[in-house]
Amino acid sequence: MKRKRRIQWYYSVILLAFGLTACQVKRPDTVISDAKMENVLYDFHIAKAMGEEVPYSESYKRVLYIESVYRKHGITQADFDTSMVWYARHPDALTKVYEKVNQRLKAERDGINHLIALRDNKPKESSPGDSIDVWRGRHICYLTGTPMDNKLTFTLPSDTNFKDRDTLRWTVRFRFLNGTPDSLHAPLMAMQVLYAKDTLNDMLKVKQSGTETISLFADTLGEIKEIRGFIYYPAQQSTRDVLADRISLMRYHAKDTLFKALADSLEAGDKELKKDPVPGKPAELKRQSEEKDTIRQRSERRPRPRLRQTTEKQ
Structure with a gap:
């Protein structure tokens, strides 16, 4: 009886599979x-x-x-x-x-x-915050090396939410779909930040699949005016498409960067040096050092004996 039911169940499954196949276009x-x-x-x-x-x-x-x-x-x-x-x-x-x-x-x-x-000089203002993704372009870009699909460019003006010592990190994941290109035809990734006093830029070649990042930071160049960047994929001898996705442009205010921690550390060190002229030594060694300095100063002030001048008779 159980065997008969099992056979009936198998037949039902087969008939259902044929029915679903027949319904597909x-x-x-x-x-x-x-x-x-x-x-x-x-x-x-x-x-x-x-x-x-x-x-x-x-x-x-x-x-x-x-x-x-x-x-x-x-x-x-x-x-x-x-x-x-x-x-x-x-x-x-x-x-x-x-x-x-x-x-x-x-x-x-x-x-x-x-x-x-x-x-029209009416850019959309970025969101406030210490760590914000300010990217406004496409998050997925398909590049083939043909004239219509060989580059991705962006221009991002700053606004009131950008600070002087912000760190900017542009991150893109690259995936080569038909084999990696040779170094001569590898995609180029570049970013430039225009400051009030100067310009910083960086560029790299993407030679294999993976995530690439360009990070730019300036301490003394003043206000950020504009951020620019591009991905350029030169013409290929054979089809080697690349997919650029997970694109982000993170903006970090200075208090969220290592620079702030380093500045605080240096400031604390300066205060410690002013408070302790011989840092790191115990009190006894400092006392001995002060006594040596006093003895040296006294010896320099003490008048030296004059030498008697003699002349030889010829």
Whole structure:
């Protein structure tokens, strides 16, 4: 009896699996996958927006912008059209793809609005606090080395929440998707801080996957005016895409840095030196040292005997 029930249970599981398989939508091999379609549509809409801005006399550029998207993703217009027909017949799949595309376009729009605010000298003020992430750009950037996707740049003006001795740490995680490039074609990461009195900058080459950080700090250069930075990925001989994510730009006020602790330590040491002219010695040694100084001063003040001058008779 138990064996019969077990067999019936196995048959039920098999029938359920066949039923679920039959309910799934079968996708032809010629249809672009969801992940790739998201990237294609994202670049497609940016290219369309760029084409709408060109004057009528240069309308041919609109076609070139679209074709550059196809070349970037290794597809043809026929592949794109065929896939869009399939997605149009399956609105659930198309909706999921467009939700992700819209999120990326919104982030891009926020970045553009920030640049417009910079142009109009109306930047968004950073949040107050001793340890704050002031990064305002995209937190994920996909770089391929092509002209449309070979760099990430930012310009961040200071505001009333920035202090003179702030420490700025720009952190990015790099992940090479198709093997690491040679040192000649490695991505460059650079940051520059403009102060009232001078400028500090630092740059490094990213030669392997991992997290990279650039930290800049100045003690005597005065007020911070602006922070700039970029990631540049030179053109590659073969496709080696890199994903830059977990991007942050931390601002630390001086009391949260090692400099503050060092300054306090030096100040305390100066006070101790003034209070104790011979630090670290016991009272007896200090007394002996004072007695030696007194004896030396007395001997210097004591008049020395004059030597009698004699002359030899020739």
